[in-house]
Amino acid sequence: MYIYDDIDQRLVDERVAQYRDQTRRFLAGELSDDEFRPLRLQNGLYIQRHAPMLRIAVPYGMLSSRQLRKLGDIAKRYDRGYGHFSTRQNLQLNWPKLEDTPDILAELATVEMHAIQTSGNCIRNITTDQFAGVAPDEVVDPRAMAEILRQWSTFHPEFALLPRKFKIAVSGTKQDRAVVQMHDIGMEFYLDAHNKLAIKVWVGGGLGRTPILGSVIREHLEWQHALTYCEAIIRTYNLYGRRDNAYKARIKILVKALGIEEFKKQVEAEWAHLKDGPNTITEAELSRVAKHFEPMPYETLPAHDSSFDSAIASNPAFAAWVKRCVHPHKTSGYRAVTLSLKKHGQAPGDATSEQMHTVADLADEYSFGELRVSHEQNLILADVKLSELFALWEKARTKGLATPNIGLLTDIICCPGGDFCSLANAKSIPIATAIQAQFDNLDYLHDIGDIEINISGCMNACGHHHIGHIGILGVDKDSAEFYQVSIGGKQGNDASIGSVIGPSFAAEEMPGVIQKLIDVYIKERTPEEHFIDTVRRIGLAPFKAHVYEKESANV
Amino acid sequence: MSNLIKGNAIATDEWTIVQLPAAKEEVRKQAGKVVLFKLTGEDLPTSEQVAITVVPASGKILVPLAVWLARKAEFTDRLNQGKIGIWLATHEPLELLATTDLNLFPVIAVYVERFPDGRIFSLGNLLRTRYGYKNELRAFGDVLRDQLFFLKRSGFDSYLIRADRSAEDALAGLRDFSEPYQGAVDNTQPVWRRYSRQAAHPQPKKVAPSHATAGDLD
Structure with a gap:
């Protein structure tokens, strides 16, 4: 990954000094709220519901183990021991103190990190594919x-x-x-x-x-x-x-x-x-x-590994994880691995300080000391030997990082929502965890197959709900939290924006609504057809009819 | 004390800014500018405003762009004496100046009503790089310390700091960063053309600086 030279380092150091002085002037009353706002935003600092929120840049999602340990330490020392990986591949701290933010930035600068332009009306963090450099279908490493x-x-x-x-x-x-x-x-x-x-x-x-x-x-x-x-x-x-x-x-x-x-x-x-x-x-x-992004010093390995094959054959839990969380690699004998931050019942994209340290250790042991953040809010070890997947899985599992749900219904993309964000109309995390609870059966999840659910707490769309196969948007209806549901959105080459299915729902109705959408899909699907394909083939009407059935009957 | 910074120092301000009178009513839509109105929601001065603008009879003055365009004949002598400059607001199109020799003006000033209005940076850049303007380029209005570095890099070399703020303090803003990455107006060369940066050697070596670099980076 990119390593700073003196010029890069001086720039972030000067930024810390500049921001420290701006914060000092604000606290001393020399800068008004309006004057300080764009300055702090361009350093990733929002003033939020409970406390400021600090968004730390993870350029195009790349992190070293050393950087991740530092993030874990910062979350522990200046926050409540966890952080939230966002859909822009950045890390957000929900509880820092304004007075501490210059010190946090100074700590970040010691590991070649910063919060420059993570918010505000400027050019934001550049994002890319989490499998850059290792994906078999890659034409150019971007x-x-x-x-x-x-x-x-x-x-x-x-x-x-x-x-x-x-x-x-x-x-x-x-x-x-x-x-x-x-x-x-x-x-x-x-x-x-x-x-x-x-x-x-x-x-x-x-x-x-x-x-x-x-x-x-x-x-x-x-x-x-x-x-x-x-x-x-x-x-x-x-x-x-x-x-x-x-x-x-x-x-x-x-x-x-x-x-x-x-x-x-x-x-x-x-x-x-x-x-x-x-x-x-x-x-x-x-x-x-x-030169900073040259391929890792890979060993020459065969395409198959017998210990891996026998572990798959004898251990269904491992096999399920491999099916969902292990991805192909350009290089023979290597795989990319997604460590799920979507454990059921936990806020999507959140990682504790301890988990950050664990992932850093795993990266050092199995993946050349580097990792990536995906816009789906998971962490990726990009260069793991096939023969070491089983050992990696056993360790990741003990820390709650091996939920085999990548690309499945419970791999929900979700913004921090009304629990934290002052822009939100509605909470989003409790909706995600309620849906995860409704579908807390792995066999069923695997049967439903590939599907993306995206939840945003307001139309700023940090949860990218428009491109979710099922998109959920928090709306304010007479000061109550309601949720509007759309289907048919999709990311990728054939991207599309979802269509709203009808009137919005109360929070407690949401798991049932998702269940009904899934029921229609299960009934209508052809073999090998994913949820999004069925929606595209049969259109909104059958889904809409089933979801609103009861209400229509009452009329 | 003067609140004007010229270059890197506080300087005496010799120029008086001529203000437009407040607009009375709806501005007529000038042909060809419809898109601009629609997109920015901002109006250009009316011909009535221009006509009734009071211009001091002597001294060095900065007249509004629209006034200069409509009434240039009045200013010929004073222009030749180097006593006329112009100012424009951030929503005024530079195309209006396409046929003017800008270097006849000792000063061009750009008025920024609210500091988050970053159009001023593009205007500065275009005046220097596209319109070939070489004399003093001044920012005035809501001009504050934390935007000075960007203004300097966008081609400005004088800054009238908002009256309630200290220009002395603001000077520090010009030195926020020592080695910017990208080429801009003050230093056209991006960092990779100024230094030989090598992935394997964390200590960058300086290449022979271009003239634009000298003295501007401290």
């Missing part, structure tokens, strides 16, 4: 470009105060796992007809109040121009995006208002001036950064 984008976007002077937040995702695989189409800018790296690295650029996607999938602004962009092209897009947005209404301020609204053709025309006109300028990426810079 991490070097993600790091180059990270550095370029860090304190970019022209884009320090945009109309609204700005999210960029990169991907280099055939099957998109970075949801590039729901980002302000999505970049899909590929090799063109001349075998040269090129980028397909999407713009204007996003969830929130107005969910829109991005439009392609350029089918083919040579990689050298990634930064200048982004500058042309963001400059156009910075100058012409709306600033009068925060709900209409994302780039998607501008793209929609102008139309993609007109927007593209303006961007290309701007880019004509920037193309080949100093921010054009050089071969030397790409290769310098790419």
Whole structure:
């Protein structure tokens, strides 16, 4: 992974000093609330329901074991002994004290970490596929470009105060796992007809109040121009995006208002001036950064391992875990492993300090000391030997990190919701745990198969509910917490935005509603058909009819 | 004491900002600018506002862009004496200046009503890089210490700090970071063109600095 040199280190150190002084001035009354707000937000600090919330950047989801231990220590020392991994692959602390945040940032800086631009109206953490560098279907490892984008976007002077937040995702695989189409800018790296690295650029996607999938602004962009092209897009947005209404301020609204053709025309006109300028990426810079992401020193291993095969055959629990939590790897004899942070009854994406230490130890022992955070809010060990999976599983299991539910109904993607977040209309974690309790039978879960449930406590959509096969959105109905249900959303190359099935439900109805949706699927599915495929084939009506059956009968 | 920072130091302010009178009513929609209105929700000065703007008879003045455009004939002599500059608000399109030789103005100022309005950065950048403006570029309005570093990097070299804040304190904001990553106006070269950074060697070696770098990075 990327290792800081003196320049990187000095920048984060100077950031700590700057933020420490800003916090001091705020506490001394020299900065007003309004003046401090954008400053603290650009350091990831929200003022929340119970306490501030601090969002720590995990650039494109990559962590070293040393960094994860530090996060565990910080959670223990400055918080309540746990943290929450978010859908932007970051880590959130729910209970830090404002006065402590400069010290937390100073601690983070000692392990090459920070909270820069994890919130606020600026370019946010760059996200990508959690299997970058190891996925068999990968065409280009996007991490070097993600790091180059990270550095370029860090304190970019022209884009320090945009109309609204700005999210960029990169991907280099055939099957998109970075949801590039729901980002302000999505970049899909590929090799063109001349075998040269090129980028397909999407713009204007996003969830929130107005969910829109991005439009392609350029089918083919040579990689050298990634930064200048982004500058042309963001400059156009910075100058012409709306600033009068925060709900209409994302780039998607501008793209929609102008139309993609007109927007593209303006961007290309701007880019004509920037193309080949100093921010054009050089071969030397790409290769310098790419050196940090070279393949691990893998051993030459056979594709099969007899001890692994016999463990699968003799141990059904291990076999179930392998089926759900172990993923293919580019290199023979290696696998990627997802450690589930979705143990039933626990807030999705939460990890205790102890679990963070355990995962760090497992990463050291089995996976070259590195790990990743997925946007589905789990942790990944990307480079585990086939022959060591069983030992890893036994250790992970004792710490509650081996729930075999990845991609299953209880692997729920969920924001912190009304328990923590002051923006939320409704709680989301209790809904997730109630659904997990309703479906707390592994055989049944495996029979239901691949399905994604996403829960957001408000339309800011941190839980990405629009792209859940089942999406749940907390709404406020006469000051009571209700939940609106949509189905048919999907991430990936054939991404779609779900449709609302009808009037919203009270919290206690939710497990029953999910049960009814699943019942229709089980009844209607063809063999090998996943929930989302059935929804796409038969449409909303049968689901709707069954879920609202009783109410209709009463009328 | 003056609340003006020029370069890296407090300086005396010789310029008077000419204010537009308050707008009376709905602004007419200028042809070709409809999209701008719709997207930003902000109006340009009316011809009536421009006509009744009172301009001091002597001294160095910064006149509103719209006033200068509509009434330039009045200012010819003073412009030749180097006593006329212009100012514009962050929503005013620079295209209005396309046919003007900007370097006739000793000062161009950009007014930022609320500091979170980051259009000022793009305007600064464009005035320097696209419009070739070389003289003093000033930010005024809600100009605060924590935005100075970005303003400097976007091509500004003078900052009229909001009256209730200390310009002396604000000077520190110009030095928040010593080695920025990306190329911008003050230093066009991104870090990878300024240094030989090698993955294997954590100590970066400085490459021969370009002229733009010298003196600007402290």
